[in-house]
Amino acid sequence: MDSSSSALEPLFAFLSYSVSQIETTFYKIPGSHVVARYVKSSHQDDPGRTVLEILLVIFAIRTLLQSRTRADSGGKHFIQFSEKEVDELVEEWTPEPLGQPLSAEEEADLASVPVISGANGPKPKLLNTGKQVLNLASYNFTGLAGNKDIEQRAIETLRKYGLGSCGPPGFYGTIDVHMDLERSIADFLGAESAILYSQAFSTISSVLPAFAKRHDVIVADRGVNFSIQKGLQISRSTIRWYDHNDLKSLEEVLESIEKDRRKRKAPLTRRFIVTEGIFEKDGAMVDLPKLIELKYKYKYRLVLDESISFGTVGRTGRGLTELYNVPASQVDMLIGSVANGLNSSGGFCAGSRIVIDHQRINGTSFVFSASVPALLAVSASEGINILRNTPSILSTLQENIYAMRAILDRVDCISIPSHPASPIIHIYVRYASPNTLQLPTSSGKPSNPSSVQPRDPPVFDIEAEEHLLQDVVDEALAQGVWVTRARRLRGQELLEARPSLRLAVSAALTKKECEKAANVVKAAAVKVLSRRK
Amino acid sequence: MPSNIALNPPTPTKSMFKRAPMASAKSYLSALSQADARARAHGATPTSTPALSLSSSVTSSSEDTVLNDAELDNYDGLALPSVPPTSEQVFPTIHSEFGHCSNENYRYRSAHPAGKPLHNLEETDPPYYILITTYLSYIFLICLGHLRDFVGKRLTPAFYRHLLPYDGYAPLNSDFDSFYTRRLKTRMDDCFSTPTTGVPGRTIMLLDRSTTDYNITHTLTGTRTRGLNISSYNYLGFAQARGGCADAVEEGIRRYGVSTCGARLEGGTSELHIMAEALVARFVGQEDALISSMGFATNSTVIPALVSKGCLVISDELNHASIRYGVRLSGASVRMFKHNDMEALESLLKEVISQGQPKTHRPWKKILIIVEGLYSMEGTLVNLPVIMELKKKYKFYLFIDEAHSIGALGPHGRGVADYFSVNPRHIDILMGTFTKSFGAAGGYVAGNKILIDRLRLRAHGGVYAEAMTPPVLIQVVASMASIMGVSSPVPQLKHSQNSSVSSASTIGLIESAEHHPGPALPSQLPPWMDLPPMMRDGSEGQTRLRRLAFNSRYLTRGLTKLGFILYGHSDSPIVPLLVFHPGKMAVFHRMMRARATPIVVVVVAYPATPLVTSRVRFCLSAAHTKEDIDTILKACDEVGDALDLKHMPGERWPLQRIMDSAVELVNMRDDE
Secondary structure (H helix, E strand, C coil), X not given: CHHHXXXXXXXHHHHHHHHHHHHHHHHHCCCHHHHHHHHHHHHHXXXXXXXXXXXXXXXXXXXXXXXXXXXXXXXXCCCCCCHHHHHHHHHHCCCCCCCCCCCHHHHHHHHXXXXXXXXXXXXXXXXXXXXXXXXXXXXXXXXXXXXXXXXXXXXXXXXXXXXXXXXXXXXXXXXXXHHHHHHHHHHHHCCCEEEEECCCHHHHHHHHHHHCCCCCEEEEECCCCHHHHHHHHHHCCEEEEECCCCHHHHHHHHHHHHHHHHHHCCCCCCEEXXXXXXXXXXXXXXXXXXXXXXXXXXXXXXEEECCCXXXXXXXXXXXXXXXXXXXXXXXXXXXXXXXXXXXCCCEEEEECHHHHHHHHHHCHHHHCCCCCCHHHHHHHHHHHHHHHHCCHHHHHHHHHHHHHHHHHCCCCCEECCCCCCXXXXXXXXXXXXXXXXXXXXXXXXXXXXXXXXXXXXXXXCHHHHHHHHHHHHHHHHHCCEECEECCXXXXXXXXXXXXXXXXXXXXCCCHHHHHHHHHHHHHHHHHHHHHCC | CCCCCCCCCCCXXXXXXHHCCCCCHHHHHHHHHHHHHHHHHHCCCCCCCCCCCCCCCHHHHCCCCCCCHHHHCCCCCCCCCCCCCCCCCCCCCCCCCCCCCCCCCCCCCCCCCCCCCCCCCCCCCCCHHHHHHHHHHHHHHHHHHHHHHHHHHHHCHHHHXXXXXXXXXXXXXXXXXXXXXXXXXXXXXXXXXXXXXXXXXXXXXXXXXXXXXXXXXXEEEEEEEEEEECCCCCCCCCCCCCCHHHHHHHHHHHHHCCCCCCECCCCCCEHXXXXXXXXXXXXXXXXXXXXXXXXXXXXXXXXXXXXXXXXXXXXXCCCCHHHHHHHHHHCCEEEEECCCCHHHHHHHHXXXXXXXXXXXXXXXXXXXXXXXXXXXXXXXXXCHHHHHHHHHHHCCEEXXXXXXXXXXXXXXXXXXXXXXXXXXXXXXXXXEECCCCCCCCCEEEEECHHHHHHHHHHCHHHHHCECCXXXXXXHHHHHHHHHHCECCCCHHHHCCCCHHHHHHHHHHHHHHHHCCCCCECHHHCCCCCCCCHHHHCCHHHHHHHHHHHHHHHHHHHHHHHHCECECCCCCCCEEEEEEECHHHHHHHHHHHHCXXXXXXXXXXXXXXXXXXXXEEXXXXXXXXXXXXXXXXXXXXXXXXHHHCCECCCCCCCCHHHHHHCHHHHHHCCCCC
């Protein structure tokens, strides 16, 4: 006994020494006296509080230390199994196959996609037939595909920069040609700044969640494209919908949100209007001046997707802002496609410097993706130069659109929802019998803004119409005109789009060729659609 | 005395010229002719590699090695090799893009020793004072930042207007959300987003910037700094403006133009897509592949087509943002497991399979495990052998993101499956990108034909995203074919032998051609594509793979012997070096850049890494030479001493010993 306590003595001495050491060091820290006095007096006043506080600290530490990935074994719905039962359950479980085999229909669908042999352009050669066709399927609005100047610049860039950028913009992937392109896009549009993403489809789905967060309000068109839908989904914001391209409906929705906010005295959140310039879904065009007016009236920020309209409308292809003579600075976030408009690859967002710089850190697909290859950025810059210097491209494009519409608008068995200036022309099957007419039986009541479904959804038979349209496509192709059905991810879109034939007009075609193509499409449509019962 | 913690990279001064090994074109040429003379006098054949030195085609490559003044401005010692080549050694690459290295000893085969479990990595903790001061520096930064916000909002409200409600608009970005960016990241913004020009190869040309408002805005000064590039994802050194791939791309642009004009299913499918997809499938050893025009989008648009509500995704906690994005879009449930912890994974599997879906307890429709082959911030390899064992037992589907590992790992460059000798067909989905090892852009998914056909129709990209452009596709095809080698057409062999033997050997050839990893088939290349012989027979690709493997191991081992704390496996071409302090990170970057031979590094901090483990990330390349690694080691040694970074317990070697015994270090086994 004695020996053990004497053996422990140096330990006690050491302990008391270190305690006093800690105490003196503690008191050396400036302000420590105040803390010590506070703790002492609070303990004197209320010892229970000390206990409570210690418990709180322990709880805080425990919460901090708990792993995010821990098993949820404490949950209400957790069932305890023995080792053997778990093994049996594991043995029993059979998963569904990862991918279902294609049905015969889907096989045919996939096989119906033509493959181009050689360069794409206004008159490409198709691989399976070996024949040249008039191309109304590919996006070559301004006819920049195959431009020799652009090719030459691309080759020069290749010889200076190599091909890949080999890194995300933050880590030495920002090449001077990217900065040049961003500047020329901003200058071209008249915006303060612009940012370049490496895929057009991934642009807006990244721009939206960079700004809109939970509890923010987004008012969106019911007909927005898939990329916007995905951006809205990721943002987790409160979404309100207005009827497709119906600005009166938009105003009603804005008004009701404002009323609701005032009633609930809700705090101020970010609010956005999201829509497209020319809708990818049907070619309708938004009334931009009215939209701007509403945005200012209700103090919303406007996100405008110009993926189709940039490079295709306006005197030199600057898009809707040029067409309506609205300063681009009034659109808070203007998204466009470098791939469609400039025949390269990538997308951009133009806006104020604050808006753009924010995305350089928070735009997911900007930050986490390698930047566009240098030669594609240079090709796009060269494309802008060409558009600036050759306004005739855009006038040719508009003349071609006009020529085609002049023929197609007079066909009875189809209907065209697209705006007369839209470079994409969607063609619906028109039903002859009046009882399946798609005019909404207007009940006068507005749709529910919380639901993406409109009050009176148009009725159509997707499968039958797709069939008919594919027959039209095949028929036209046999006549040497390549058009395509507008492909959709059926079942994944929020609102099913009506099946349509999509014509992409190009400035690289002559007026004659366009008329010929339109006549072929017309003949094919008449032939196929008159056959049906 | 000027501090060695230089804050601004100095402009090249005269003293640098003195230090440089070779000052001008003139001295380089004279050294070259001297070396030639020596070689002639001894009458010996110089030690040249068959792969990257090409004496027969001097004329064809003379354009590539053209000596112009800009290239030979060698004040930084980067433009010219330290040992001039003899006239027998003709390197078909430009030294500043792809370094000349003819020493066959500086090669290594990247493969996991068969039958051995993956070496378990233990993360070394730094001494406590490092941890405490790291936390303190964050606390200090945060307090200071809030103080500055508090004062700033009152004194200069104009600077804060975009962070506060204004005129009935909520701020786009609240001051709280952007606090880290404004108050911490901005302080070292000179280390991020540096603009560059030229080829991001062995060296990279940085555009110098200056700032007058503490990094809020930068202006280009018009000067440039060339640095040794250990930052770009250029594992096999295919970032080249000269050489077989670039020649093929040039020819391709003339034939195919720049754009494909549309989505794959609508009007943008070129024959090049079909060829490239067949080649990719063969490269990774799967039945079929689907190419997407952006690496990020490959994950974010394919994962939603694989899983949906009622399915479970089990994801490594350190998976890339694109995977998380894709999983969020899919609507599937997600569980995470601790990084690379196979025990945690197994217990999680037991739990989720036995419990089924939450609340309803219905069985999961599918369980998909998503892991990365090589983790880009950690340098760790996935423990594939164990996962394959688990897969047999638990019947989950496996998705491996090989963004970094494809091309960079394995004796044939076919990624982790090749590295661990696992049959790739047993893995359900192999995803990868072309940005990193192939010097291109975009990504792919590969799997069985049924699945890939399903993805062609169901993944978002096929319908809505632009197709990959011809120049990129050609770069992919050319670089990939040169790694694989192209098999010679079979019929030509027949004539030399008698018919019965030849038919047998033909069958054998066909069978071996189906075997993975095999060479590319001539039909998978465009007929006009004329690759140089070294690329066609795969020898150049092999050299690239083996140089990368050597460089990776040499740098890892060298830094460890110097006493740095590293993460990751030693075969990984990504080498993270831990610096812990946020402040040291910026200084490390600046000091490396300010050296006589500037070195360009990537520094990464929170939120890309955990708060305390700020790091420098080196990305090695086959383009680096052994001398380049020596340069890096020397620089790290000096900077590491200045910044107190060497905290690894264990044996330390002096720098000279490391440099002398590089081959020995590289061949050392992991457990030694």
